[in-house]
Amino acid sequence: MEPGDAARPGSGRATGTPPPRLLLLPLLPLLLGWGLRVAAAASASSSGAAAEDSSAMEELATEKEAEESHRQDSVSLLTFILLLTLTILTIWLFKHRRVRFLHETGLAMIYGLIVGVILRYGTPATSGRDKSLSCTQEDRAFSTLLVNVSGKFFEYTLKGEISPGKINSVEQNDMLRKVTFDPEVFFNILLPPIIFHAGYSLKKRHFFRNLGSILAYAFLGTAVSCFIIGNLMYGVVKLMKIMGQLSDKFYYTDCLFFGAIISATDPVTVLAIFNELHADVDLYALLFGESVLNDAVAIVLSSSIVAYQPAGLNTHAFDAAAFFKSVGIFLGIFSGSFTMGAVTGVVTALVTKFTKLHCFPLLETALFFLMSWSTFLLAEACGFTGVVAVLFCGITQAHYTYNNLSVESRSRTKQLFEVLHFLAENFIFSYMGLALFTFQKHVFSPIFIIGAFVAIFLGRAAHIYPLSFFLNLGRRHKIGWNFQHMMMFSGLRGAMAFALAIRDTASYARQMMFTTTLLIVFFTVWIIGGGTTPMLSWLNIRVGVDPDQDPPPNNDSFQVLQGDGPDSARGNRTKQESAWIFRLWYSFDHNYLKPILTHSGPPLTTTLPAWCGLLARCLTSPQVYDNQEPLREEDSDFILTEGDLTLTYGDSTVTANGSSSSHTASTSLEGSRRTKSNSEEVLERDLGMGDQKVSSRGTRLVFPLEDNA
């Protein structure tokens, strides 16, 4: 192995990796038929004079086969469309009747199961039409083959290696094969819109307020959970070996890999109910933030485990060098993907800021879509993880670019990704239901399955409770016991675990993992999803909270005394809430990044040193001075956080509707900002004054003090 390979996740000794351009097709194979027939006929007609011989019959057979195959493709995709349509109609009925025990994803799975049963037992098995060539190639598999069939040349493209045991199973029910998509479809087509949407729709205010805890849960928690589950499962596997239940190899790294894929929580059901019931926003932020980030962590973690290659023959024992290499790979891929996503987001923000593209929402939306998509491609081209890059791109786009978009583009982009996300998510869950019956290589092992359920329960417990304990030592708003129990309860597994599990089902161990993952997803989505509403009331978690409102001071979800009224010591206390590194970041973001990348924030001329005057004037948009931009809600959400944490400035975007009268307010704010010192008491007064000033105009306000709960 070459040294340069170490930096890449997939640098194991791969055999016969299929060329990428071949993997995509199964997604929309159906879009094809008629065209084919015409093209075929056209080529036949143009070379028609030469075709007046006896080969016409055989060609007809080939054509018919292609036509039949195309028809089956169409029917298989129609099956999924039917499933989704049924799901949509039933969801509507459920929402209409306020049924909350079954979420749309659970429903999609049930319909998938039903159709899976029908396909499995209702369609006749057809004979395979495949052909095994006995010709052997000398050394390696080529990506393209030219095969000479009685004088005509046909081009074949490599699809992948087939394990010898599977060669016979290729001859199977055609319909079952058609509905079994290529696993990479899930990872490369269906996950990106889901993940991007998660990043883009992040409720920034509460997310950033709890950023430290979220990062801890996502990074430390997922790692802890992964190792605990991995080790427990290794015990289970040992037990199975003793009991003679294991018919093939199952290594320690396999167990760790299982720990990684099953550690990606996806509480989509719980969050949907939270959203509907307006449950506590901090709990929502913790759960949502954790699940978004731990998806990314789980991807990179699983690839690092795969990259763990101990030296020598002892390929599955512990090796410190290989371990640290894996850790290095983890850090490298994660930071690389993060940077890639952030950079694309920043570029988009700059483009939308310095052009007047917002006059043409269609162009703006198209640009936004293209730039976000290019993140994925860029990351893939550079050897990073596209899905992770897309997540951070989404967050950056929401944080900066969103502020520069026209009102129409904001709703357009949100809605576009919302629809894509909705379709992709329900497609995955439908497919999961279907896969339980149509997937051909299930390995049901009761011991492994029971062990896995126990392990994920213990893994989640060992992740939530100790981490919450340590976090509470540093947190001002403690995470209460009821919150901890709810987080423990909400450890559902969903699309990401499935996508990671289905990616490779070549070995016996992987097949067992896949089957187990599928059952865990079913169980958690149905049982936990259905139990969310009772659990919420049993744990006394507030519902019906306005996300812009703060919880009342004596809210029982917070165990200690908290911000109990607007007193002068608050600024001080909120500052303590976050570590200095976050405060540093916030003030940097607020003073430099926001003004550079968006139309909001204080003018750079006031925040940059004097010698950068020219640059500052170029970069600051005139709107900041003129206050011609109306107050933007999302913006203010973030400003609230900033006010909460840094208390540096009343923001100069504190205006409304671009009225000329607000100009005075901002100017005076600016004036006061310039003249006053940075001491906290003065800032408190400054902010208080700013508030009063603006509130007297009766516009929607930025209340930097409101966010204190």
Add this chain to the structure above:
Amino acid sequence: MEPGDAARPGSGRATGTPPPRLLLLPLLPLLLGWGLRVAAAASASSSGAAAEDSSAMEELATEKEAEESHRQDSVSLLTFILLLTLTILTIWLFKHRRVRFLHETGLAMIYGLIVGVILRYGTPATSGRDKSLSCTQEDRAFSTLLVNVSGKFFEYTLKGEISPGKINSVEQNDMLRKVTFDPEVFFNILLPPIIFHAGYSLKKRHFFRNLGSILAYAFLGTAVSCFIIGNLMYGVVKLMKIMGQLSDKFYYTDCLFFGAIISATDPVTVLAIFNELHADVDLYALLFGESVLNDAVAIVLSSSIVAYQPAGLNTHAFDAAAFFKSVGIFLGIFSGSFTMGAVTGVVTALVTKFTKLHCFPLLETALFFLMSWSTFLLAEACGFTGVVAVLFCGITQAHYTYNNLSVESRSRTKQLFEVLHFLAENFIFSYMGLALFTFQKHVFSPIFIIGAFVAIFLGRAAHIYPLSFFLNLGRRHKIGWNFQHMMMFSGLRGAMAFALAIRDTASYARQMMFTTTLLIVFFTVWIIGGGTTPMLSWLNIRVGVDPDQDPPPNNDSFQVLQGDGPDSARGNRTKQESAWIFRLWYSFDHNYLKPILTHSGPPLTTTLPAWCGLLARCLTSPQVYDNQEPLREEDSDFILTEGDLTLTYGDSTVTANGSSSSHTASTSLEGSRRTKSNSEEVLERDLGMGDQKVSSRGTRLVFPLEDNA
């Protein structure tokens, strides 16, 4: 050939039709890399123990190759994203500065050309990595091959037949190959959103007012143009043969095929300028309607020509039986696709009407998207043309379903398809620019190209002027000379001609057609697009028209006396305007279809005979009685047409903002409708009264009399 085959367009003697599932992939090949590497590594790790031998080196080579190939895929798609991004930014600049001589599509082509030149001459040629297997199969090509490579089995899938001449050209520049997508991508992925959007955004009022003329131009005109171009080109080909310029076969059917593909006009540039300048709405409707429908006609026409298979050995002479079979195929495919599209649209309308899905716009939008997509699949599964079905589905959705959607879903669906359409269209035009340099099999034949330009000019002239003459005999609003000249001038060729031409470039004749089509598209988009504004003013065509307003009575674009004020004879005259078949359809649509499928129109209880009372009550939505639905703009557009043509009822949706006061108005309208006879004088009064009544409320009105011009 079997008898059943006759009904399908592509039933020629096809050789080696590629299996459909293989054709799609090249679109998003890029979405793959990392996953591959991980999956590969994972499979390597799981079978790791067995891999500790010398084959590791060769596997590494395969893996590296796959990785490299994936990287190139990503880069090639990034190239297109870069192109589109550049195009978007430049368009913005152009729109910002009100530059009208170059449309975005023209711009996309220019950027494509530039990048094509760079790719062609700037990248080094790499050696192909393909491998020719000499093993011969006995009888036919199988869709899947299993190849044994030193003990491992690899699965290969059939990509298509390669003509012997091209075998060597497979070893080419890798980058050029990567950016050359599979032609079916254009037809099956990029065209459907463009065509659906065209149908969905049709301005119904002016479209339906000119329906007869549009149908005549689209069907008769395209057929005339196809045959004239085909015959002229056959002359050109004969000439080339005499001059020795023809190096391979070129049949009469090839010429007719060229006539068919080049007859699909696509005045996207002209219409964009019309839209911006608010040029005459009737001219817009004629041009837009013609171009939308003649795309469908050209697809079906070209496939019918391909299906033209004379009996016996004389494969390219005229054969009456084969000709009528082709005509039959044309009619069969067209009506089948039409029915398919209309049925899906109607089903969607019924679903959205009878569920309260409009409370959940996301569900509604998703359903709408899925149903529209399923049209394509259904048509393909049944052997019809998906693209044509999608067009009529779009029209039906706009006509019925749109009325049932919530306000949010209306804008969502419009915007979703607008973005998809924008991206697809500009992608196609970028690709066209690129293809001029990256496509490997151009056949530039100056005589053929000049001949083609002359032929399309003559074909367009022979289609517009005589048809307009005949139409003017029956039309009340004559199509003036300036309109005719403008239509003659606006015969641009675009995406559809390109997609049809690139579909099959296997033979010499097809390659020549492809090159010529590309040049015709370039020329017409750049020259005609740039000349639209001067042409409009030179031809004295009104600009700055409010589409809801009628042209002034003495407008010079109408050659004869026209509706010059609200006189009592108008109803009579407008009735004469359309043939009885259209009037019949309108009254059927208004009295039965609209009330059944949407929330508007008169209650069925009043239009259906008494014995259907129960059914009528079930089908009529309560909104029709209650008038709780606010007036919908699109709706009123159509009602205007109806009022214009049928003058049967003041429509009961003539209300505004769902205010309770409008209830009275509608009730009285309904009352007057019930009591009054159907004679025209009474109806005139009825409508007049309705108008006054409603206008006194100061709401947005339906003016049935306004539409008279």
